[in-house]
């Protein structure tokens with residue numbers, strides 16, 4: 001049975017997609033079977049995994065509307081050695097079209113059940129909003145990974161996300177919990193980064209992952225080559241950190 005994790009934070013540009021793509025590739029390097037689910041109409045995770053979002057025969061859009069199953073819509077990221085349920089702009093329409101459907105917040109959960117046995121990890125890259133798409137991710141998942149930058153406004157908005165997760169837990173998915181906060185784009189030379197990082201540890205204790213992802217230009221360059229950073233430059237500090245995070249997640253699921 002696959003463990004399903006959402007990478008979520010309703011802020012944009014906080015490292016969700018970079019985390020989903022590189023954690024997927026890091027876990028694949030550790031011989032884990034991974035499906036990356038792109039739940040963002042921007043399709044950045046799809047592109048970052050080396051799949052052309054402009055030429056998809058079917059995508060997560062058809063899956064959510066019940067017009068295709070996951071097995072038909074998924075593709076292989078040859079670079080990353082994981083599977084991808086891809087997305088493109090079409091997905092933005094699903095938000096509206098799903099409203100009229102039965103079980104509208106459980107469409108993804110029901111679709112993933114069919115491939116559950118084929119994977120160790122299913123990682124869902126959420127869009128930057130607490131929308132019906134994100135709700136589908138949260139209803140399907142066992143846990144949430146929250147990437148955060150250690151900056152002054154880091155904690156702002158976190159309570160909205162935490163409250164949403166609590167509501168989903170209470171009403172829709174009792175499995176759901178926060179697995180952890182992941183410090184990303186970390187710059188150890190900045191005193192503020194160090195301070196915010198310490199505050200996170202004091203506030204959230206073992207809900208803060210041990211691994212810290214540094215700011216690393218190789219991670220930012222990799223998508224333009226259609227490769228996860230972990231594959232593009234495996235010896236870079238960013239790649240090494242995501243592989244270490246993969247190992248931390250493999251350990252973490254043993255106790256779930």
Ligand code: ADP
Nearest residue numbers: 012013014015016017018185214215216219220
């Ligand atoms: P989100 O999916 O939350 O919008 P992204 O993963 O797309 O965020 O990241 C936003 C931008 O920051 C992208 O340009 C990405 O390449 C860059 N980025 C993310 N993580 C890092 C990092 N650790 N080091 C350097 N650049 C990063």
Ligand code: MG
Nearest residue numbers: 016017040044
């Ligand atoms: Mg993104």
